[in-house]
Amino acid sequence: MSRLAPLLAALLLTPLAAEEAPPAGRLGSAEFRPSPERPFGWRGDGSGRYLGATPVTEWSPTKNIRWTAVVGKSYSSPVVTDKLVLALSEPDLLICLDRADGKEKWRMKVTSADLQDAAEKETADQYLAKDTGHTAATPVTDGATVYAAFANGIVRAATLEGKTKWTAFVEARQNTAYGRSSSPILVAGKLILHMTNLYAFDPATGKRLWVNEEAKCQYGTPACLRQGKVDLIVTCAGDVIRCDDGKKVNDQIGNTSNSSPVAMDGLIYFGEKDVRAIKLGAEFKDESVWNGEIMGDVFGSPLLHGGLLYTVSGKGDLIAFDAGKKGATEPVIDMRPLFGDDVGAQPILYSSVTLAGKYLFVSSNLGDIVVLEATKEAKVVAKNRIKDGSGASPVFSGRDLFLRDGDRLLCIGN
Numbered sequence: 001m002s003r004l005a006p007l008l009a010a011l012l013l014t015p016l017a018a019e020e021a022p023p024a025g026r027l028g029s030a031e032f033r034p035s036p037e038r039p040f041g042w043r044g045d046g047s048g049r050y051l052g053a054t055p056v057t058e059w060s061p062t063k064n065i066r067w068t069a070v071v072g073k074s075y076s077s078p079v080v081t082d083k084l085v086l087a088l089s090e091p092d093l094l095i096c097l098d099r100a101d102g103k104e105k106w107r108m109k110v111t112s113a114d115l116q117d118a119a120e121k122e123t124a125d126q127y128l129a130k131d132t133g134h135t136a137a138t139p140v141t142d143g144a145t146v147y148a149a150f151a152n153g154i155v156r157a158a159t160l161e162g163k164t165k166w167t168a169f170v171e172a173r174q175n176t177a178y179g180r181s182s183s184p185i186l187v188a189g190k191l192i193l194h195m196t197n198l199y200a201f202d203p204a205t206g207k208r209l210w211v212n213e214e215a216k217c218q219y220g221t222p223a224c225l226r227q228g229k230v231d232l233i234v235t236c237a238g239d240v241i242r243c244d245d246g247k248k249v250n251d252q253i254g255n256t257s258n259s260s261p262v263a264m265d266g267l268i269y270f271g272e273k274d275v276r277a278i279k280l281g282a283e284f285k286d287e288s289v290w291n292g293e294i295m296g297d298v299f300g301s302p303l304l305h306g307g308l309l310y311t312v313s314g315k316g317d318l319i320a321f322d323a324g325k326k327g328a329t330e331p332v333i334d335m336r337p338l339f340g341d342d343v344g345a346q347p348i349l350y351s352s353v354t355l356a357g358k359y360l361f362v363s364s365n366l367g368d369i370v371v372l373e374a375t376k377e378a379k380v381v382a383k384n385r386i387k388d389g390s391g392a393s394p395v396f397s398g399r400d401l402f403l404r405d406g407d408r409l410l411c412i413g414n
Contacts, residue, residue: 027050028357029053031052033081034142035142035143039140039142039143039185040079040080040081040143041183042393044396046221046223048352049303049304050357050397052357053399054357054398055399056399057359058384064413065410066413068409069103069409072090074087074088074404075133075135076135076136076392077392077394078392078404079146080395081099083100084099084160086160087139088148088150089135090133090134090135091129091134091135092110092111093107093109093110093135094148094156094158099411102409102411112125114164115169120169123171124153124169127151127152129179130177130179131179132179136179136180137183139184142186144159144160145157145158146158151180153170153195155168155191155193155201157191165206166206167206168201168206168208172195173196175216176217181219182195182222183221185222187231187233188244192222192243194215194217194221194222196216196217197213197217198211198215198233200243209246210245210246212241212247214248215239215241216237218235218236218256218257218258219257220260220261220301222236222261223263224243224263227280227284230244232280234253234261234268235261236256236261238250239251240284249284253286255274257272258272259298259299259311260301265304268280269304269323271294271301271302271309273294273295273296273297275291275293275302275309276291277290277291290327291327291329292330296313296314296335298311298313300353301352303353303360304323305374307323308321308322309323310333310353312338312362314349315347316337316339316343316364317336317338318335318362320332333376333378338362339370351390352393354393356394358373359371359372359373360372360374361394363390363393363394363403367390369385369403370382371383386405386410387406388408390405398413399414401413
């Protein structure tokens, strides 16, 4: 497999003001319910912050494993509702589990047979899966429907009862070398998909609303924010697109190849080698607030919390910047190894750093998971290991941690 294989890091949903929500409504709390206004997809709401979660920090094969379910392999993360866990698996399966006990409720095979157009069927069938496979994109749910995008261009909407709602197809020549990993997001009543071009669909019908062929995709997923009364989409390449009509209002405000930008607290953060915090002003003109540099490859998306911007390198080194600085800035945590100094030449980490309650969780491709305090010191709290590992990011809800492990999905909790 190529060293860039999974290149998953990436999708970002509309950022929600989690601190402003009441505790019971915070992402990660057991009471949180996905809705069209607050969907659950990649990294939860896209920020990677499950502020309402109260997870355990230690587990083993005989400790705190609530259930295990065989679901098949994939680089995508699961998504959860109050009663269900939904996950994709290679090459074409959407699977629904009961989150209480991990028992399978239904599975759906998504193939070209569901497409009406013969040319679309042929194109989908001829797609050659790259290193990331067909299911690297994490699905998203609004609490009633789950939306999934496959690398061969098929987009499926299904009810949470397992009934197909609609099937659409995106025919666009792939512009990324190692597959597709950008996940669908729900923004301002639209389903947004970045698959070579940037597309908007009607979530109710699957009708294509607009396409922007200038905004070419990378491996990451766009971020979204509201500027005044205008909903905006910011791509990894730094294009700024209006959500209502797909028109570009700015470009090249930053750039990432693998990870997603983060939009929060009025700023947009790009977190790879060239780290940047950008503010959009009048007429969406960009202004640099601060910038830094990371030595080495980064595949996971950054996380903003407590005035710090955290990320992890492909070799498993923790990096953090003071997000309150101005101008050029140096990291306050600079390439601190989390998995040992001798990790070899290949990347060991494709997932994104995740916050649950007051802890940071960092998981390697081989199954090592480090838990740290979400502070400037980032003190290590625990080190855990699962059997096979995964490039997917962990997901939290209440006291439960959902984690892919090879072809299995684990629910970790008391």
